[in-house]
Amino acid sequence: MNNLRKNRLKDQLFKFWGIFCTIIGLVLLVVFIGDILVDGLRRIDWGFITNLPSRKPEKSGIYTALMGSIWILFFTTIIAFPIGVAAGIYLEEYSKKNKLAGLLEINISNLAGVPSIIYGLLGLEVFVRIMNLGPSVLAGSLTLSLLILPIVIVATREAIKAVPSSIKDASFALGASKWQTIWHQILPASGGGILTGVILALSRAVGETAPLIVVGALAYVPFAPENPLDEFSVLPIQIFNWISRPQPGFIENAAAAIIILLLITFIMNGIAVYFRNKW
Amino acid sequence: MSLALIIGACGDKKEKKGTEGTDGTAALSGTIKVDGSSTVFPITEAVAEEFRAVQPKVNVTVGVSGTGGGFKKFSRGETNLSNASRPIKDKEKEACEENNITYLELEVAYDGLAVLVHPENDWVDSFTVEELKKIWEPSAQGKIMKWNQIRPEWPNQEIHLFGPGVASGTYDYFTEAVVGESGSSRGDFTASEDDHVLVQGIAGDKYSLGFFGIAYYAENKDKLKLIGVHNGEEVVKPSLETVKNGTYRPLSRPLFIYVNSTSVASPEVVEFVNFYLDNAGELSKDVGYIPLPSENYRAQKESFKTFVESNK
Structure with missing residues (x-):
């Protein structure tokens, strides 16, 4: 009896600890977003979206930066998506489970943890200088693609792993080839998970600064x-x-631009949630 | 000397008329690439913004790779102009020579470093450079910890130091001017790359002492107390006047742009640099820096003119 009460008490304690931990993150996020909204919301108008940067904070806008972000996002998607998903399919479905595959796997997981500025240095040397692309949208997108490829690959593999093996077995039993099985069964079944992974990875890419500064993105x-x-x-x-910048008007501008950036990532995450639920 | 200036001024007027004439007939086009110091960035951005109104088809792009990063690109011939918050170093000169790049150095404005304490600090009203050195030099670490170690009449309280991060040009300049060696200081101070954090830190601590660019003081006058520095003759506080006339020593520094000699073959670069020197005075004030005396701009326009002609 005594023991039972003790265990219940522990259970309750852990429950409250868990609630507390969950709330910490949420409260911090709410405080941050609230603060940003208070600082920046009144600054957002059509002019803020369509103006060029200016030395006068109230005349300054984000047009070129926003367009740059959209271009970067577009090219990063069309580069990282096919390569990452194909690599994920290969590793999960085709590669033999030998030492080489193990080595590849460890390296990909490690790459996912490499600090982003290292990718910037790689991009500067390979894309900007050796391939002579200059500090261009393409060089930036290629760099960010490298940055998110490990995440896309891991997400693809996880999504494919989650497909019940009974579906695969049934497809093979009906005489389908490996490719037919992947194309008609596995990809449709895991599409939601793959897209979620890709979109979350892109949300990370759209917030990156350090690698792009190294590559030569301009201010x-x-x-x-x-x-x-x-x-x-x-x-x-x-x-x-x-x-x-020292002038308070620019701080307000920064808050307003953060709202726009948050909006972009929220929309992208919203699309990811939609896909996850639809599939 | 004054005669030379008058002649210079006359030549300047003619020059201006000439370019205005070409403005009306032919609009220039092309791209001008600028990179370098993030300290100089606001001035170049402002000039680029205004230049757009005059020459809308010339695209000026400005990066913020830092003074060193900017010179790296400049020495490879990747940029036309380089923003710099310090003069070019010997190594960077050699890199330029290797690639056959010659250049012209132009001063565009001054930046003053302000020394600040909490507004309720009523004991300090000035520092000598020796006192600042005593506080900030590397050997002060762990030793100079209290206000009364600097002057015995000051309170027996801990001193809390705030300064820009060691990667910044501001830190480099302060240590060079005060300690005598760029990048050498004690390590036990609160450093931040974000000057707003330094403002908060100094404003929230009665026994604080810190330094940063004067533009940040100008925006936070009510939260901070500005301290004058003894220049060897008198105590001077940084202001538009004292930085401009050079009496605020040694904590003020010039900011530069460097012009690549091959770039001046393009008329839009020549036009831009002239526009820069014509307007840097007014625009640098707008973004929180201090303009050079106007005769300096005129003299530099002259030397730029000779530079352009010798590189035709």
């Missing part, structure tokens, strides 16, 4: 990119630049 560009070899700026760089 002041008076034009939106018109082709993949144009120079660019992105929202996080614009925010970083404004935060470091």
